[in-house]
Amino acid sequence: MTRGLGRRMVWQDMRVNLAAHPFAWPAARALRNLGAVVRVPGVGVVVNSALVAHDVLSQDRTFVKQGPGSIAEAFTEAFGPSALANMDGQSHRELRQRLGPLASVAQADAWLNSARAPFERAVAALASGATVDLARTARELSGRLTLTMMGAIPDRVSPAEEEGIDRAARDVHALGERIASSLQLRNLSKSVSPLVQADLSRLLAYAHDAFARDDLPPTSLVARLKALGCDAEETRGILSIFFVAGALTLGVALPRIASLLIESAQLARVRDDHAAVVRAVDEGLRYTCPVPATMRIAAHDAEVGPVRVQKGERLLILTANLSRDAELFPNPDRFDISRQHDPRARYLWYGAGPHFCLGFTLAQRTLQYAVGALANVPGTLQVVRRRSARGVLLPAWLELHVAQRAP
């Protein structure tokens, strides 16, 4: 990659992050220069080092999800006590163990196969010379995945029904964004808008009704959860966290990675080469880090790298900084799909330890499928127009119009 292209990558990445978090993102980047672990008054103990973060995330008895000032509090208020991301200790481990089959490749592929129609259409359109908004397509794909998991898409979809399903999929993505953004706020019931409260009520009513039904498609998440022995409350919690995590993350990650690959002229290097596609997705996730931060509370006094933390203190793990930790990723601001990732920080953008992302296999399979399909579009793709999303929780392209470069 030339120096000019490299600078462009850094600028595009900055642009999408600044549009989402105009104050927090520059502050987080500045903290990266202040040390591996930094205490910030009013925020908590900020972790920038990949190895220290890995340690913290792995010690789930010392650094827990629940506690005053945690996001887990808002999750519990919104989704009940069984939403995984707000659980600790034995009950969390026991539930995760029961949910193991959900993380299988076969399950992920079954969901992906039922949801990929919008992406297939987009790739065909690109091949025929049309311009496609990949951000919108990705929202349709990830929204469809969510609808599929919820059992809301019939087994056979007629061409006339496709448009309505695409619209519903975009709505689901937007709903996920609204709910996720509101969950940043500490006191949900006081601060959340009536609109979001209504969204939440609809989602929870859906979970309640779906649990009571016997005619859901067997591949749907609710049918799978029932088969795995989950009760109504667990189903409500897991469905909610899948809804928010699943609908959002893939929809934002896919266009960001596609944009990097296209603009750095590295997309063609993965054509017909699955191993290269896998590396490209890994480097794309490292560079974009779709979930930029997570949080823990110290259950008792402990050491975090060089810093002593006290019981009850809040830890902010800045995933976006971990993935640019020069100790593990030399020249970290360079996007390079041939980079060998240090095994000690492998997949850190999906977390680590007992709370490691439950959607990992689905996310990897989906992103690998999409990057492979884009790489096989004949000719060379270019980004013709783009717009970043403002004020969103997860940095994203609102529009990313892509077309073949004229020969």
Ligand code: HEM
């Ligand atoms: C590129 C896409 C994704 C990224 C980068 C990502 C990232 C993460 C991260 C960082 C965590 C751990 C947070 C923590 O430790 O506090 C997490 C947890 C989780 N993710 Fe994902 N995720 C992605 C896609 C998905 C998808 C598609 C689903 C489901 C459909 C999903 C479901 C979950 C669930 C249920 C948890 C909570 C696990 C637990 O607490 O036990 N994720 N994800």
